[in-house]
Amino acid sequence: MTPFTVRAPASSANLGPGFDSLGLSVPLYTTLRVTPQGHTEVVPMGAGLDGTPHNESNYVYKAMLLAAKRAGQPLPHARIEIESDVPLARGLGSSAAALVAGIVAGNELLGNPLTPEAVLDVAAREEGHPDNVAPALFGGIVVATLDKLGTHYVRLDPPAHLAVTVLIPDFELSTSKARAVLPKEYSRADAVHALSHAALLAAALSVGRLDLLRHAMQDYIHQIWRAPLVPGLSDILEEAHKHGALGAALSGAGPTVLCFHDTREDTARLHTYLHSVMAKNGLTGTVLDLPIDVVGTVIERH
Ligand code: HSE
Numbered sequence: 001m002t003p004f005t006v007r008a009p010a011s012s013a014n015l016g017p018g019f020d021s022l023g024l025s026v027p028l029y030t031t032l033r034v035t036p037q038g039h040t041e042v043v044p045m046g047a048g049l050d051g052t053p054h055n056e057s058n059y060v061y062k063a064m065l066l067a068a069k070r071a072g073q074p075l076p077h078a079r080i081e082i083e084s085d086v087p088l089a090r091g092l093g094s095s096a097a098a099l100v101a102g103i104v105a106g107n108e109l110l111g112n113p114l115t116p117e118a119v120l121d122v123a124a125r126e127e128g129h130p131d132n133v134a135p136a137l138f139g140g141i142v143v144a145t146l147d148k149l150g151t152h153y154v155r156l157d158p159p160a161h162l163a164v165t166v167l168i169p170d171f172e173l174s175t176s177k178a179r180a181v182l183p184k185e186y187s188r189a190d191a192v193h194a195l196s197h198a199a200l201l202a203a204a205l206s207v208g209r210l211d212l213l214r215h216a217m218q219d220y221i222h223q224i225w226r227a228p229l230v231p232g233l234s235d236i237l238e239e240a241h242k243h244g245a246l247g248a249a250l251s252g253a254g255p256t257v258l259c260f261h262d263t264r265e266d267t268a269r270l271h272t273y274l275h276s277v278m279a280k281n282g283l284t285g286t287v288l289d290l291p292i293d294v295v296g297t298v299i300e301r302h
Helices: 059-071 094-109 116-127 133-138 175-180 188-207 210-216 223-229 233-243 268-280
Strands: 004-014 018-036 041-044 078-084 141-147 150-156 162-169 247-250 257-262 285-290 298-301
Touching: 004 094, 004 133, 004 247, 018 094, 018 133, 018 162, 018 188, 018 285, 059 078, 059 094, 059 116, 078 094, 094 116, 094 133, 116 133, 116 141, 116 150, 133 141, 133 150, 162 268, 175 223, 188 210, 210 247, 210 257, 223 233, 223 247, 233 247, 233 257, 233 268, 257 268, 268 285
Parallel strands: 041 078
Antiparallel strands: 004 018, 004 298, 018 078, 018 141, 141 150, 162 257, 162 285, 247 257
């Protein structure tokens, strides 16, 4: 078998009210170079992966084993080189990119016994929610559900002129910590607020109603509880629209904050605003304009 490369993108989950169900992918990547050989080698490369295991306990390799387990076949040996420019523990789906890349690579090594839907289901069950893994796999904007009957999704091409600006703080926040602060139960009023806004957001994204994003992105399920963990988040959610954002949300479990912008508008004023929020809160970080990735995970044979 010839060597191949798998490249999986970063993603931003939730987009406000679409908690655990809505996400989009962005062009920062985890890349695996897989060379079939007689023994297994796991080789993380680059400063971004310092501290990740150089052996079979690496998360990417464990993800490859999940593909083998679902297929009911042993995983063939290979050298697996791992590179990533997805910042770790920032709410940009670094673990989802690693998981999806690993499952897709495992499936490829096995001769592709799993359909894309099965790959998604394996990934969503492992992660516990599909909102990062679905866009990482399929690209674009994905609405997805996970329940005991399976993982179901609709992939949307992003509306014309829609792109994102992300503020990636220099500190890490683990998803488990950011999930631990959430209430266990919500009132019916909160549930109705969340599902109506998530439904409006999905509909607005599907027909390109960029004017509705700001309203539709309101959320009381997770962002208010996580705001104490992310200095400046509340300000950005309230004020970003005054500085050119079409809407704003905590990216996944944070601490990255995502703003939508219209590509026909200059984002300089949004950047100035986001830098001022960081300065006010004593934070450092990176502000970046990114298109929405429409490709998802790709496999290239060498
Ligand atoms: N929907 C998840 C959360 C995304 O907000 O906790 C993080 O993986």
